[in-house]
Amino acid sequence: MKLPRLHQLSRRTLQVFVLFLTLLTPVLAxxxxxxxxxxxxxxxxxxxxxxxxxxxxxxxxTLAFAxxxxxxxxxxxxxxxxxxxIAARSVRGSTWSLEVFGVTLTDPLAALESIAASRSLPxxxxxxxxxxxxxxxxxxxxxxSWLCPAGFLLxxxxxxxxxxxxxELKPGKVRLWHGDKYLILAVxxxxxxxxxxxxxxxxYPPALIGREAHNGVTVMFDRAEESRLGFSAAGLTLASxxxxxxxxxxxxxxxxxxxxxxxxxxxxxxxxxxxRVVNVERNPVNCTQCGSCVLACEMGLSxxxxxxxxxxxxxxxxxxxxxxxxxxxxxxxxxxxxxxHS
Numbered sequence: 001m002k003l004p005r006l007h008q009l010s011r012r013t014l015q016v017f018v019l020f021l022t023l024l025t026p027v028l029a030x031x032x033x034x035x036x037x038x039x040x041x042x043x044x045x046x047x048x049x050x051x052x053x054x055x056x057x058x059x060x061x062t063l064a065f066a067x068x069x070x071x072x073x074x075x076x077x078x079x080x081x082x083x084x085x086i087a088a089r090s091v092r093g094s095t096w097s098l099e100v101f102g103v104t105l106t107d108p109l110a111a112l113e114s115i116a117a118s119r120s121l122p123x124x125x126x127x128x129x130x131x132x133x134x135x136x137x138x139x140x141x142x143x144x145s146w147l148c149p150a151g152f153l154l155x156x157x158x159x160x161x162x163x164x165x166x167x168e169l170k171p172g173k174v175r176l177w178h179g180d181k182y183l184i185l186a187v188x189x190x191x192x193x194x195x196x197x198x199x200x201x202x203x204y205p206p207a208l209i210g211r212e213a214h215n216g217v218t219v220m221f222d223r224a225e226e227s228r229l230g231f232s233a234a235g236l237t238l239a240s241x242x243x244x245x246x247x248x249x250x251x252x253x254x255x256x257x258x259x260x261x262x263x264x265x266x267x268x269x270x271x272x273x274x275x276r277v278v279n280v281e282r283n284p285v286n287c288t289q290c291g292s293c294v295l296a297c298e299m300g301l302s303x304x305x306x307x308x309x310x311x312x313x314x315x316x317x318x319x320x321x322x323x324x325x326x327x328x329x330x331x332x333x334x335x336x337x338x339x340x341h342s
Contacts (some may be wrong), residue, residue: 002098004320011145013317014067015152020092022210024059031059032088036079037301041074043225049176050229052221093147094210096201097128104128107143108136108272109265110207113200127289133272140273144259144266145315149206150243151259157247158255158298172253175300176261177310182271185264200264205246208239249295256298260311279330280319282306286326289312293318293327 034040040060047053060073067083069076077085090101098105106128115121135142144151161171188200201207212235219235233240246258259266282303293303296317301308303318319327 004316007316008320009182011284014146014245015149015155018095019149019152019221020146021091023213023217025091025098025313026214027055027059028088028091029062030217030221031056031086033223035085035088038081040081047224050224052224052229060197061083069300094213095147096204096207096210103131107198107204107206108132109263110198111206112189112268113192113198116189117196117198118201119193119196120341126252129143136269136272136276138277139314140276140278141266141269141313142273143269144263145313148206148265150246153162153209153243154205154247154250154256154259155298160251161255164222166253171251174253174257176257178261179299180261180296181267184262185267188264198265203224204241204265205243206265212236212240212243256300259298260300269313272309274313276310278314279332280308280312280314280316280327281330282324283328286324288324288326290323292321292323296321 031040034043034056040056044053044056044060047056057073063084065072067087069084071077071080092099096110097105104124104127106125108129111125114125132143132207134292155219164171169190184203185200188203191199200329214233215237220232223229223232250257280303287304288317289304291304294301298315299311299313299315301312314329316329319329
């Protein structure tokens with residue numbers, strides 16, 4: 001497999017893992033509660049055969065493998081249960097604010113909102129935002145293309161645009177000004193500063209997906225404790241309809257409209273990554289001006305004419321789709337880009 005294709009496979013794998021982790025963290029929290037109360041055996045038996053029971057069993061098997069606990073449920077000693085409990089509590093939160101093995105990772109937008117709303121700069125925020133900010137300074141807007149669960153789902157909705165053509169329905173090509181997201185960011189932060197409450201988290205898809213996952217899982221387990229097993233949409237809120245509306249608009253009127261022009265988190269990552277270290281660069285000697293890279297770029301950029309800039313999320317799709325091997329990653333801006341942007 002060619003390196004660019006392997007790059008895309010790695011990206012997809014990481015996107016799926018992050019989405020899975022977003023759904024898993026609320027299950028881990030409920031599993032830890034049952035284990036702490038020494039009720040895991042009882043509820044696992046009560047929920048047997050249901051989605052809740054399967055989720056608990058799968059979580060238990062995974063953690064038992066990771067912590068080298070060999071005894072089955074019901075035969076474990078207190079020390080073994082404590083090891084499982086520590087493992088279950090080692091991952092908490094969501095892509096909005098995540099704690100992994102004691103390391104806190106905070107979305108820069110969440111940090112900005114908290115600073116604006118509280119009008120202070122807590123030390124914990126500085127620590128939590130350090131790794132995401134450094135990663136963005138180095139790699140650019142990669143959260144959007146590699147880690148954002150909403151970005152992954154919206155990419156999938158973009159794939160469905162081909163279905164519209166099969167059904168002889170012509171998809172729209174709406175274009176919005178990329179600067180709209182900066183206006184939304186500024187207005188949202190101003191509101192947070194004035195009223196003392198975070199606002200942009202209610203518009204930011206990664207935060208919404210994390211909350212919906214938590215609400216949905218919590219309600220499903222609450223219902224199971226009342227002997228109402230199975231799936232339920234009772235825990236979902238209007239945020240789910242908002243996310244669905246974004247996907248449908250992008251499906252019918254233009255791919256990645258939200259990410260390109262409206263996402264306040266995307267605005268933060270674009271600003272931070274404008275002078276990123278790792279960039280895509282075109283070799284004009286190899287380039288045949290075929291336009292494959294332009295079609296591949298869902299962010300509406302034109303690598304063929306070196307029009308990339310800070311909006312590039314380093315997804316690598318243009319590199320993978322280039323038949324002439326004219327695009328590649330470089331450290332720094334590179335001579336070609338310095339000439340174009342000078």
